[in-house]
Amino acid sequence: MNADVVVVGAGPVGLLLAAELRLAGVTPLVLDRLARPTSEPKARGIGPLAVEALRRRGLGEDLAKFHEQGLADKTRDHGSEKGHFAQIYKIDPDLQEEPERTGALIWQPDLERILAEHLASLGVPVLREHEVTALAQDDSGVTLTVRTPEGERRVHAAYVAGCDGGRSTVRKLAGFDFPGTAPTSVVRRLIGDISGMERLPAPGWQPAGMVMHAPGMVATVEHDGFPEDRDVPLTGEEMRDSVLRVTGVEVEVTAVRDTLRFTDVARQATTYRLGRVLLAGDAAHVHSPNGGQGLNLGLMDAVNLGWKLAATVTGRAPDGLLDTYTAERHPVGAAVLHNTRAQSALLRPGAHEAAMRDIVSDLLDLPEANRYFGRLLNGLGTRYDLPYPAAHPLAGRPCPDLRLTLPSGGTRTLAELAASGRPLLVHAPSQPETAQAAAAWRDALDVVEATIEDRDGLTAAFVRPDGTVAWASGPGPADTTTLTAALHAWLPLA
Ligand SMILES: Cc1cc2nc3c(=O)[nH]c(=O)nc-3n(C[C@H](O)[C@H](O)[C@H](O)COP(=O)(O)OP(=O)(O)OC[C@H]3O[C@@H](n4cnc5c(N)ncnc54)[C@H](O)[C@@H]3O)c2cc1C
Numbered sequence: 052m053n054a055d056v057v058v059v060g061a062g063p064v065g066l067l068l069a070a071e072l073r074l075a076g077v078t079p080l081v082l083d084r085l086a087r088p089t090s091e092p093k094a095r096g097i098g099p100l101a102v103e104a105l106r107r108r109g110l111g112e113d114l115a116k117f118h119e120q121g122l123a124d125k126t127r128d129h130g131s132e133k134g135h136f137a138q139i140y141k142i143d144p145d146l147q148e149e150p151e152r153t154g155a156l157i158w159q160p161d162l163e164r165i166l167a168e169h170l171a172s173l174g175v176p177v178l179r180e181h182e183v184t185a186l187a188q189d190d191s192g193v194t195l196t197v198r199t200p201e202g203e204r205r206v207h208a209a210y211v212a213g214c215d216g217g218r219s220t221v222r223k224l225a226g227f228d229f230p231g232t233a234p235t236s237v238v239r240r241l242i243g244d245i246s247g248m249e250r251l252p253a254p255g256w257q258p259a260g261m262v263m264h265a266p267g268m269v270a271t272v273e274h275d276g277f278p279e280d281r282d283v284p285l286t287g288e289e290m291r292d293s294v295l296r297v298t299g300v301e302v303e304v305t306a307v308r309d310t311l312r313f314t315d316v317a318r319q320a321t322t323y324r325l326g327r328v329l330l331a332g333d334a335a336h337v338h339s340p341n342g343g344q345g346l347n348l349g350l351m352d353a354v355n356l357g358w359k360l361a362a363t364v365t366g367r368a369p370d371g372l373l374d375t376y377t378a379e380r381h382p383v384g385a386a387v388l389h390n391t392r393a394q395s396a397l398l399r400p401g402a403h404e405a406a407m408r409d410i411v412s413d414l415l416d417l418p419e420a421n422r423y424f425g426r427l428l429n430g431l432g433t434r435y436d437l438p439y440p441a442a443h444p445l446a447g448r449p450c451p452d453l454r455l456t457l458p459s460g461g462t463r464t465l466a467e468l469a470a471s472g473r474p475l476l477v478h479a480p481s482q483p484e485t486a487q488a489a490a491a492w493r494d495a496l497d498v499v500e501a502t503i504e505d506r507d508g509l510t511a512a513f514v515r516p517d518g519t520v521a522w523a524s525g526p527g528p529a530d531t532t533t534l535t536a537a538l539h540a541w542l543p544l545a
Pocket of ligand 1: 059060061062063064065082083084085093094095096097098159181182183184214215216217219220221311313331332333334340342343344345346347348349
């Protein structure tokens with residue numbers, strides 16, 4: 052088999068990356084080792100940047116259908132609709148700088164179904180029961196060995212994207228460095244038939260860790276006793292021993308329906324590209340799920356990489372375009388690892404940590420501090436360094452979903468104009484010089500004359516396919532010199 056790009060892993064990140072590649076003109080081959088998607092619930096939501104990215108591809112209504120149920124589930128499980136830092140549920144959506152830019156509550160399997168349908172609607176199949184077991188790359192491409200029910204196959208590709216999760220085979224086979232910090236805590240959760248639960252203490256901290264329980268479910272958090280082999284699934288015996296260590300109570304597990312075990316190990320690849328192999332999502336970074344950031348981070352990797360990789364494969368990329376993927380996304384991942392480590396430190400048992408948690412909890416009552424912690428988690432503070440001087444405050448930042456009025460009087464949102472995945476230049480009727488400056492890029496860019504209604508000081512914006520504002524202007528004559536530099540940096544000339 053041959054392909055321009057092979058995407059290894061049909062988790063949320065691989066599915067979205069494959070769809071972005073297809074929109075940008077490349078048909079990838081998508082491989083996953085599993086016969087069917089996993090039903091493991093994992094993430095219960097995505098942040099505002101991923102929501103905006105999916106709305107730009109027409110998936111907003113599908114996401115919205117799950118929000119009400121997600122809110123009910125969250126309130127049931129955590130007693131609050133608010134976000135949390137280190138399990139302190141005080142981050143108030145209404146206090147944030149841009150409260151209209153919100154995340155969506157949707158369980159990960161439902162999100163994966165939406166993304167799989169989106170990819171299928173673009174005509175890209177997923178080859179299941181295809182497990183990558185070996186990888187070799189040279190200047191001309193990458194050869195993968197793939198285990199399938201029909202035997203071993205070889206696949207040759209110009210580029211390979213490893214979206215194969217935290218224990219990424221692609222990352223290991225290609226030789227990426229993956230430094231970081233060892234786990235400080237392990238969470239175990241078992242759903243099944245458990246007797247002796249009535250003798251457990253109330254859910255909460257014990258001297259040796261934390262216990263949580265509800266009918267048919269028991270979970271612990273411990274700060275030692277890490278599993279020797281993380282690939283061995285959690286057993287009833289291991290869960291019983293953990294509950295005993297934390298509470299001193301012996302429960303008996305007679306039937307196991309579902310288990311989950313994860314740690315707060317925090318590691319990040321030093322680069323997201325080695326030659327013709329790229330990493331995205333958990334394959335590039337792992338950290339504790341505290342604050343619910345992993346999925347958002349990975350989906351934004353996918354939208355950043357998709358159009359750049361497609362342009363590289365089809366020979367339309369300006370010099371160095373693919374290397375901006377690591378340059379832009381690595382610092383964002385590093386910031387997430389940083390705040391999840393702080394959350395792990397706050398979540399350790401002990402009088403000193405409890406005192407710190409009390410102080411952070413008090414801080415979260417201050418609106419400015421609430422916004423600070425909100426910004427750490429929601430990604431809205433993301434700002435990429437641009438390779439040209441762009442003075443507007445929105446330049447380098449994720450574009451909000453602007454409301455636009457067209458010269459005909461009709462209205463559109465930016466998301467409605469972005470379904471094709473093409474870059475956009477929106478400009479006010481008073482700034483025709485922007486469209487003139489962009490004339491040489493007309494094949495690569497959609498130019499829309501419209502008035503931006505809902506942002507003071509914004510009259511024109513050049514928005515990349517990943518939703519990043521590459522250049523923006525306020526009223527008055529537009530800075531077309533910088534606009535031209537921006538167009539050169541990101542798009543091929545006609
Ligand atoms: C308990 C828990 C709760 C979480 N809660 C949140 C949350 O609330 N919010 C949030 O944003 N994130 C959360 N996360 C993190 C989130 O689940 C991950 O960041 C997300 O799954 C990453 O997606 P991915 O596509 O990168 O990897 P994965 O979802 O791991 O997908 C990888 C895919 O690659 C396939 N694969 C692996 N190896 C191979 C191979 N060799 N060949 C072919 N295919 C292969 C796998 O079968 C899988 O389908 C949570 C995680 C956990 C564990």
